[in-house]
Amino acid sequence: xxxxxxxxxxxxxxxxxxxTEGLAAHMATLGRVAYAGFDPTADSLTVGNLVxxxxxxxxQRCGHKPIVVMGGATGxxxxxxxxxxxxxxxDPAQVKKNVAGQRKIFEKLLDFTGPNAAVIVDNAEWLLKxxxxxxxxxxxxxxxxxxxxxRDSVANRLESREQxxxxxxxSYMILQAYDFAHLFKAHGCTVQMGxxxxxxxxxxxxxxxxxxxxxxxxxLTAPLLLKSDGTKFGKSESGNVWLSAERTSPYRFHxxxxxxxxxxxxxxxxxxxxxxxxxxxxxxxxxxxxPSERAAQKALADAATxxxxxxxxxxxxxxxxxxxxxxxxxALDAALLDEVTHDLTSTVIAASALDGDGVAxxxxxxxxxxxxxxxxxxxxxxAGAVSVNGEKAVTDAKLTRKDVLHGAVILxxxxxxQWHALRVGN
RNA sequence: GGGCGGUUACUCAAGCGGUCAACGAGGGCAGACUGUAAAUCUGCUGGCUUAGCCUUCGGAGGUUCGAAUCCCCCACCGCCCA
Numbered sequence: 001x002x003x004x005x006x007x008x009x010x011x012x013x014x015x016x017x018x019x020t021e022g023l024a025a026h027m028a029t030l031g032r033v034a035y036a037g038f039d040p041t042a043d044s045l046t047v048g049n050l051v052x053x054x055x056x057x058x059x060q061r062c063g064h065k066p067i068v069v070m071g072g073a074t075g076x077x078x079x080x081x082x083x084x085x086x087x088x089x090x091d092p093a094q095v096k097k098n099v100a101g102q103r104k105i106f107e108k109l110l111d112f113t114g115p116n117a118a119v120i121v122d123n124a125e126w127l128l129k130x131x132x133x134x135x136x137x138x139x140x141x142x143x144x145x146x147x148x149x150x151r152d153s154v155a156n157r158l159e160s161r162e163q164x165x166x167x168x169x170x171s172y173m174i175l176q177a178y179d180f181a182h183l184f185k186a187h188g189c190t191v192q193m194g195x196x197x198x199x200x201x202x203x204x205x206x207x208x209x210x211x212x213x214x215x216x217x218x219x220l221t222a223p224l225l226l227k228s229d230g231t232k233f234g235k236s237e238s239g240n241v242w243l244s245a246e247r248t249s250p251y252r253f254h255x256x257x258x259x260x261x262x263x264x265x266x267x268x269x270x271x272x273x274x275x276x277x278x279x280x281x282x283x284x285x286x287x288x289x290x291p292s293e294r295a296a297q298k299a300l301a302d303a304a305t306x307x308x309x310x311x312x313x314x315x316x317x318x319x320x321x322x323x324x325x326x327x328x329x330x331a332l333d334a335a336l337l338d339e340v341t342h343d344l345t346s347t348v349i350a351a352s353a354l355d356g357d358g359v360a361x362x363x364x365x366x367x368x369x370x371x372x373x374x375x376x377x378x379x380x381x382x383a384g385a386v387s388v389n390g391e392k393a394v395t396d397a398k399l400t401r402k403d404v405l406h407g408a409v410i411l412x413x414x415x416x417x418q419w420h421a422l423r424v425g426n
Numbered sequence: 427g428g429g430c431g432g433u434u435a436c437u438c439a440a441g442c443g444g445u446c447a448a449c450g451a452g453g454g455c456a457g458a459c460u461g462u463a464a465a466u467c468u469g470c471u472g473g474c475u476u477a478g479c480c481u482u483c484g485g486a487g488g489u490u491c492g493a494a495u496c497c498c499c500c501a502c503c504g505c506c507c508a
Contacts, residue, residue, distance in 0.1 A: 261463065292461040325462055376455085379470060383456050415455075416462060 006062035010220070012277060013270040015055065017196040017223040020206065026190065026218050027064070031116065034059050034191035035067035035183055037123075037176065037198075040075040043101030044244040047256070047272075051222050054272060055193045056118070057109045061274070065116040067189055068106050070099045072124030074175050077168055095124075105243050108308060119187070123179050126186075139178050142211045143204070148173065151200045173201050180205025181212050196221045225271070243308050249343040250309040254317035255417075257301035258294070262287065265296040273303040316342075324419065329390035334406040341409055345369050346421035351401075354424070358400030361386070361393055364422075370414040380414055387413045 007024040010016045026032065036052040038045065045053065056066035075095050099122055110118035148154055154170065180202070183189035192202045202219035209217040241256045242248040248256075260268050265287065269280045287296035305314045320340045323332050332340065347368050353359050365377035365386065380386050381395040388403055389411050399422070403410045410422040 255462075259462070262461095263464090291463085294461060294463080297461095297463090321462080373473065375473065375476090376471090378476090380456065383469075385456050415457095 006059055006064060007220075009058060009062060010055070010222075014267060015051075015058075015222045015271060017221045018199055018219075019221075020203070020217075020219045022216075023191070023218045023220060027062075030063035032064045032191060033067060033183075033187055033189040034064060034193055035069050035180075035189050036193045037069040037071055037074075037179065038102060039071045040095050040098035040102060042242075043098045044242045044247050045102055045105050046243065047241045048225065050243065050272060051225055052194055053106065053109050055220070055222060058274075059193070060110055060116055060118060063116065066110055066118045067183060067187060068110070068118065068120040069179060069183070070102060070120065070122040070124075072096070072099050072122035073127035074123055074172060074179070077172055077175070101244065105308075121183075121187075123175075123182075126182050127175060127178070135174075135178075139174060139208070142208055143174055143177075173204050176201045177204035177208040180217060181208045184209045184213060184215055184217060190216065191218045191220065193220045193222070196224050245309060245313075250305060250313035251317045251320050251343045253309065254301045254305040254314065255321065257304045258297050258321075260297050260300060262291060262296075265300060269296060269300050269303075273300060273307075275299070275303065324413075329411055330405065332405070334408075337406055337409065341411065341421040341423075344411075344419045344421045346409075346423050348423045348425045351424050354399060354401045354404065356400075358398040358403075361388065361397040361399055362395065364399060365412070365414075368412065368420045368422075370412060370418055370420050385415050 006027045007016070007019070036056050038049060038052065056068065060066045072095050076092065103120055106118070106120060112118050180192050192205055194202060199219065199221045202221065206217035206219060209215045241253065257268070266280065266284045269275060269283060283296040283299050287294065302314050305317060316339055319336060320343070323329060323336060323340045362374065362377050362381060365371040365380070366374040371377035371380055378395070381393065384392055386393045388397065388399065389405060399410060404424055405411070408424060412420045412422060
């Protein structure tokens with residue numbers, strides 16, 4: 001495996017925002033242990049979380065040992081960093097379930113065998129055992145409130161009158177600092193990584209390690225990932241892009257990357273693929289020379305989808321896209337049709353309803369997610385935005401048995417990308 | 427406790443007795459153009475059995491032939507005085 005210098009590797013990929021002094025020299029020795037934390041606020045991770053996950057994956061490929069820290073305990077509280085308002089508290093059963101869901105994703109990104117096997121730990125293991133008095137006595141005394149209130153994440157919330165900051169949230173940084181100190185002792189972990197909003201928390205941890213163990217810790221943060229238009233990365237028309245197939249299908253996942261803009265595709269390749277520098281630069285050059293080919297976007301979509309969902313799902317996503325966008329839907333064979341419709345929202349209709357004159361498309365559209373009301377359905381039909389099995393539909397179109405493909409399904413489309421399957425029941 | 431100003435559709439924001447389903451901007455959606463892009467242009471953006479009808483302008487009453495617009499009460503927000 002390639003054991004290139006970790007810090008240099010991240011640098012050329014543009015994934016380094018800040019590091020503490022001496023990190024590069026520290027990482028020159030192989031076998032270092034580093035961690036990144038994840039809040040179990042959902043049973044899956046989003047592409048936003050993928051930034052930190054990739055830091056760990058690259059770390060391991062550079063010959064170091066990654067630790068994933070699930071915030072099973074801190075997730076009960078919520079990090080105030082970057083949040084404008086108080087977090088909802090999660091209940092313990094939910095957190096447990098979420099931790100299990102996220103664990104599955106890390107198993108795809110990290111190698112859990114070998115000398116630098118990745119480890120997943122849950123900070124509930126050590127934080128829940130601690131008593132309040134113990135925390136105040138052993139940890140709290142090492143923190144200066146004077147210093148804590150000057151942290152941006154805290155100061156912003158103190159200034160805003162409406163929001164305020166609860167004592168609970170205020171204490172979050174103490175707990176996160178303790179995580180680092182605990183991992184230092186228990187796992188020899190010397191490095192913490194995260195997004196740029198975590199820098200303050202990381203420094204607190206390094207400080208605590210010095211006080212509790214007279215040891216030296218290091219930190220590294222990645223820049224915040226924003227889209228070129230300044231909006232938050234990782235949202236698509238249909239909401240957040242998740243890393244589990246149950247929440248975001250591999251097809252949609254693949255489409256998400258494929259739709260990356262020309263300006264940001266180079267950056268995304270650097271961040272989210274393991275392609276080497278020469279490969280990425282060649283892809284960028286190809287993209288620039290012939291934009292409509294979208295060579296860079298295609299390579300990005302395939303690589304990212306393969307990493308998360310596997311090669312088989314890449315092939316499925318591509319054949320589905322080919323069929324849906326080529327428009328020649330009637331030509332699909334039954335098996336491929338099934339593949340294509342697998343991910344789509346669907347409605348079941350009785351076969352008998354399609355007999356004779358059939359059902360008015362206008363009526364039916366309003367019952368699907370494609371149109372919110374009959375009024376809207378009428379607008380879409382009038383604008384020529386709706387197609388049945390890839391062919392544009394007229395306003396008074398009827399759906400009949402003739403429209404059913406392979407005796408099973410009718411494919412409706414609104415606009416360019418909104419699809420809906422109409423499945424025929426008995 | 428007292429005085430003043432506000433509360434309008436997804437957001438901001440006009441309207442100040444009929445011509446108001448409500449100007450405008452943003453956002454969203456659709457069409458054309460394209461590369462399943464960006465930019466641009468056009469249309470739509472409460473609902474319906476759509477030349478019309480129905481339900482909306484913080485909540486409840488009232489005045490009027492007629493109210494988002496006037497009056498009264500209530501709730502919430504902002505500013506000023508104590």
